[in-house]
Amino acid sequence: MSAVLKDLTADAVSQVKIDPYPASEKIYVQGSRPDIRVPMRKITLSDTPAHFGAEKNPPLYVYDTSGPYTDPNVAVDLKKGLSWVRVNWILERNDTEELEGPTSAYGHQRLHDPATQHLRFEHIRKPRRAKAGMNVTQMHYARKGIITPEMEFIAIRENQKMDAMRELWKDQHPGESFGASIPDVITPEFVCSEVARGRAIIPANINHPELEPMIIGRNFLVKINGNLGNSAVTSSIEEEVEKMLWGIRWGGDTIMDLSTGKNIHETREWILRNAPVPIGTVPIYQALEKVNGKAEELTWEIFRDTLIEQAEQGVDYFTIHAGVRLKYVPLTAKRMTGIVSRGGSIMAKWCLAHHTESFLYTHFEEICEIMKAYDVSFSLGDGLRPGSIYDANDAAQFGELETLGELTQIAWKHDVQTMIEGPGHVPLHMIKVNMEKQLKECGEAPFYTLGPLTTDIAPGYDHITSAIGAANIGWYGCAMLCYVTPKEHLGLPNKQDVREGIVTYKIAAHAADLAKGHPGAQARDNAMSKARFEFRWEDQFNIGLDPEKAREFHDETLPKESAKIAHFCSMCGPHFCSMKISQDVRDYAAEKGLNEEEALAKGMDEKSKQFLEEGADIYHKV
Amino acid sequence: MSAVLKDLTADAVSQVKIDPYPASEKIYVQGSRPDIRVPMRKITLSDTPAHFGAEKNPPLYVYDTSGPYTDPNVAVDLKKGLSWVRVNWILERNDTEELEGPTSAYGHQRLHDPATQHLRFEHIRKPRRAKAGMNVTQMHYARKGIITPEMEFIAIRENQKMDAMRELWKDQHPGESFGASIPDVITPEFVCSEVARGRAIIPANINHPELEPMIIGRNFLVKINGNLGNSAVTSSIEEEVEKMLWGIRWGGDTIMDLSTGKNIHETREWILRNAPVPIGTVPIYQALEKVNGKAEELTWEIFRDTLIEQAEQGVDYFTIHAGVRLKYVPLTAKRMTGIVSRGGSIMAKWCLAHHTESFLYTHFEEICEIMKAYDVSFSLGDGLRPGSIYDANDAAQFGELETLGELTQIAWKHDVQTMIEGPGHVPLHMIKVNMEKQLKECGEAPFYTLGPLTTDIAPGYDHITSAIGAANIGWYGCAMLCYVTPKEHLGLPNKQDVREGIVTYKIAAHAADLAKGHPGAQARDNAMSKARFEFRWEDQFNIGLDPEKAREFHDETLPKESAKIAHFCSMCGPHFCSMKISQDVRDYAAEKGLNEEEALAKGMDEKSKQFLEEGADIYHKV
Numbered sequence A, B: 001m002s003a004v005l006k007d008l009t010a011d012a013v014s015q016v017k018i019d020p021y022p023a024s025e026k027i028y029v030q031g032s033r034p035d036i037r038v039p040m041r042k043i044t045l046s047d048t049p050a051h052f053g054a055e056k057n058p059p060l061y062v063y064d065t066s067g068p069y070t071d072p073n074v075a076v077d078l079k080k081g082l083s084w085v086r087v088n089w090i091l092e093r094n095d096t097e098e099l100e101g102p103t104s105a106y107g108h109q110r111l112h113d114p115a116t117q118h119l120r121f122e123h124i125r126k127p128r129r130a131k132a133g134m135n136v137t138q139m140h141y142a143r144k145g146i147i148t149p150e151m152e153f154i155a156i157r158e159n160q161k162m163d164a165m166r167e168l169w170k171d172q173h174p175g176e177s178f179g180a181s182i183p184d185v186i187t188p189e190f191v192c193s194e195v196a197r198g199r200a201i202i203p204a205n206i207n208h209p210e211l212e213p214m215i216i217g218r219n220f221l222v223k224i225n226g227n228l229g230n231s232a233v234t235s236s237i238e239e240e241v242e243k244m245l246w247g248i249r250w251g252g253d254t255i256m257d258l259s260t261g262k263n264i265h266e267t268r269e270w271i272l273r274n275a276p277v278p279i280g281t282v283p284i285y286q287a288l289e290k291v292n293g294k295a296e297e298l299t300w301e302i303f304r305d306t307l308i309e310q311a312e313q314g315v316d317y318f319t320i321h322a323g324v325r326l327k328y329v330p331l332t333a334k335r336m337t338g339i340v341s342r343g344g345s346i347m348a349k350w351c352l353a354h355h356t357e358s359f360l361y362t363h364f365e366e367i368c369e370i371m372k373a374y375d376v377s378f379s380l381g382d383g384l385r386p387g388s389i390y391d392a393n394d395a396a397q398f399g400e401l402e403t404l405g406e407l408t409q410i411a412w413k414h415d416v417q418t419m420i421e422g423p424g425h426v427p428l429h430m431i432k433v434n435m436e437k438q439l440k441e442c443g444e445a446p447f448y449t450l451g452p453l454t455t456d457i458a459p460g461y462d463h464i465t466s467a468i469g470a471a472n473i474g475w476y477g478c479a480m481l482c483y484v485t486p487k488e489h490l491g492l493p494n495k496q497d498v499r500e501g502i503v504t505y506k507i508a509a510h511a512a513d514l515a516k517g518h519p520g521a522q523a524r525d526n527a528m529s530k531a532r533f534e535f536r537w538e539d540q541f542n543i544g545l546d547p548e549k550a551r552e553f554h555d556e557t558l559p560k561e562s563a564k565i566a567h568f569c570s571m572c573g574p575h576f577c578s579m580k581i582s583q584d585v586r587d588y589a590a591e592k593g594l595n596e597e598e599a600l601a602k603g604m605d606e607k608s609k610q611f612l613e614e615g616a617d618i619y620h621k622v
Helices: A087-092 A105-111 A114-119 A138-143 A149-159 A188-196 A237-250 A264-273 A283-290 A300-313 A326-332 A342-354 A364-374 A395-413 A428-441 A462-476 A495-516 A522-533 A537-543 A547-557 A578-592 A596-613 B087-092 B105-111 B114-119 B138-143 B149-159 B188-196 B237-250 B264-273 B283-290 B300-313 B326-332 B342-354 B364-374 B395-413 B428-441 B462-476 B495-516 B522-533 B537-543 B547-557 B578-592 B596-613
Strands: A024-030 A037-043 A060-063 A096-098 A128-130 A223-228 A254-257 A279-281 A317-320 A377-380 A418-422 A447-450 A480-482 B024-030 B037-043 B060-063 B096-098 B128-130 B223-228 B254-257 B279-281 B317-320 B377-380 B418-422 B447-450 B480-482
Touching (some): A105 A300, A114 A264, A223 A495, A283 A342, A326 A342, A395 A428, A428 B495, A447 A462, A495 A522, A495 B428, B105 B300, B128 B364, B237 B264, B254 B264, B264 B283, B283 B317, B283 B342, B326 B342, B462 B480, B495 B522
Parallel strands (some): A254 A279, A279 A317, A317 A377, A377 A418
């Protein structure tokens, strides 16, 4: 993006842009009404060179999470926040009301705290809430058969103009989806029915009108989440906002703000007001800060106030570790690494200290009441996830998963959207049973996993140990993959770690989409491979997930511009190129109209002569 | 290592050391005779801190590919090469003879070429060859029931002192090995029987006495290969030798020298004389250079001379694309990316130009005769491997695989050790059938795959797109994984790319070992996780695959030495740590001798009181 944010309150941050991808243009596909404008990225491709057939290559459309920041026609001022693309949709449903101000005690207090005024977002909007007795969740609408603008937006978005690119992927490999039901074309009706049955969620708080809606479910594209957040040790608001922008630039579908340090409330406001993607949080983290880190001093009342505080800011999904029941805590005693979930350990400590059932569990229905008044989705946390290969799939983990299934049914009774969090550290051969058990216990509610990491032995490379697990579980049916950065187990990720983590997880998610046979998933691979075969170097860079890195790596050995139109690369050099022979084979077959048998039977003789006559040089000069 | 090699012929490169890993010591386990000394790396671990139980943590032993370079008692002079650890074993078999000099025309010519004298390795040994009528392959010995020192060496090496560490892994997860037959302890007899039936190979040319023997087979630890080699565009001998050293330092089990540029013969000599791991090559690359890059001018005679030239230098395995038969070439015409294997395209071009069957196929038995005179193993090349997701598992690829199965039987008739190369680009759900078909067609000969890459869309990250595929195919039964570096499709890897590629593939191989349930595979994970739980930071760095990177990442946020004994990390900060609560749970259960039920029923009350009395502070100061 244009500059590292030095100080969000300074004028310098006005009109922030995210550097657009090369050869890319932001387009909007309009829906049934003018205010349904679905963003996509259009990548313009160059023509096929003459000796490969001189074709026009139609543009490639790809999913775009970067929001208005990459739209040259929109000036974004971080101090004012993004425009409210959903505001009419919310208002016209006429089931919410604007409040006088924050109704949480803490939200009210922070709004008027002079000590934090200098770092407060300036344009705090009055929050909205469901009118008394109303339920404003997308699930509630879906179950009434109402197709919301959000659902239509998502249908267009998920299709990614695949129809316009059908020529490119019509022969794609049939997948193995293990029982998913992915239609050829995503309709608003399909989105609606998936949300109604709880098989997908649309995290979209009514207080996050800046949001470009997206969906999480096994019958849609596999999504990825990027975590950020400060800690007591490090980071500032500026850094966290910048990480959010960086995360969506590289393709994060949702962002979780896991801040545990200073000014959590204010950091979140800045992030939300500038985030075009759903924002998730773990409210117990902030609640813990409110009791100065003493878990045993947590109360339902403090937690409840925190939920309302965050719901009124616009958080789209809450991780809530309501499955950490008292009875499961002793099951962790024999583990190698005990409880590694921060939220899980907070609740375990609380349960031990009070020797009573978790207040998250006992107050679960009251939590549902709050969720449905703002349409906050549940991400039911796996507080007892394994933190080591040794602890994978143990009684504590699976016991909790069963409870999460029970809680899902309660949430659904309230029409509250729900997804389920999953492990963690799991060896490759024990991943599938996690997915199967989750589908069974939780009625196909979307699964959202951290990796899983397939080995413990590679700190510094846990984006990779976990991408292996993530691709597999995505293939098996996981709906969203929570990224792991190279810093996992070692420190807080910086900007470059966020990029590395996001791109790695885009790979895992896409590998899963291909394996599931998601319609059109292969379009981008095919476009890339065709460009590769035709030595269209610029197109190869531009089609890839990280054009900058690809170009930089190419240029390390062949920096000259001429090398980007050369029909060779630094691997083989100019004298012999593997790829070129194939074009000779193909040209010949096409020219003669031979099928393969004939080519074999009689064509080769002639080809043989022709080759020798031409000097048998397969390297054609450009 | 001590310095970047500036000039191999300068004195400065004498006594090269590879930087040892921290807290690590080279040990040797002696076999039945004094000259069987099997290297391992012993990692010394610190004690468990008092409040976690004050245990001694026994040392961890890990597989060591780094050769004498990490032995402080050995001075390696690259100009003289490594000592000949296998020489007695070879001599005492009394089935080989020393030759007067190279018997290949090219080898003879290069030895006396004044133009290359300045860069020639100084101490070229006279080559050995089987006596007339003798067969000197490990497979030949194995089939006669002879257990060679190489086999005993390997048995000790594969066991990795797992018995001494049994306490650490005795509870490891049972794996899913899809029909592999991995014994609890590897005996020399087992090595012998696996080699005899062709299910494993020991690449060990009699002219590579510097080699520390290793084995490749589905019932052994999954191995990885690192590629290096210059091209017409870039690199020098010094760089390639350095890449080899770098590759084995990070854990490469074998190295392939794929040079296609200048001074291929001399580069290879330098590498072989200094390589403690098997070296593989693709002889057709050099043969092509001998005819100035004109594939159609290749002849059996030139190729044959190249095989002998390289066999007499000591190359341990040859990639030979004898499965690229004329009849398969037209099958590639409709592909997205045609033929992407360099060797495959060379042979395809030759077949087209001459309209006749490949000389590699028609002369295959003569090739076997050469292989068995030096014990060079086949790596039967997959010249028609798919170069894109689109082309995965097509008729050309699988047709060639069937031919490779046929050739395997011929090689085995000659007692020539054989492994089979595999793809390439394959989506996740189409990988398993590759493994199954390979096992079936090739009689369980070891499979050796490149990745496979599970998507085409991430140039710059193909170590990751491929590690996903590699971990899976390793789990399914692949014996060796050929690394892919971040530079794949973009340029030649540099040193850092080699490190990134090797470590990534160590991860994939280890994830596969864990999934297969390889005995003892989980020891290192458990040691890591225990260290993690006990906040033994130094041990965490040291146990990992890349201690330097782990330490560097940790220190980015918490650089002070005191942070390495702190019971927190930068993720949560010092005020609340997830891991610590678990120790509280555990301490309590242990102290009371409660089982989980009891703990639940009556223990919690007491625990609850104790907690509150102690101030309920789970963060214990160090």
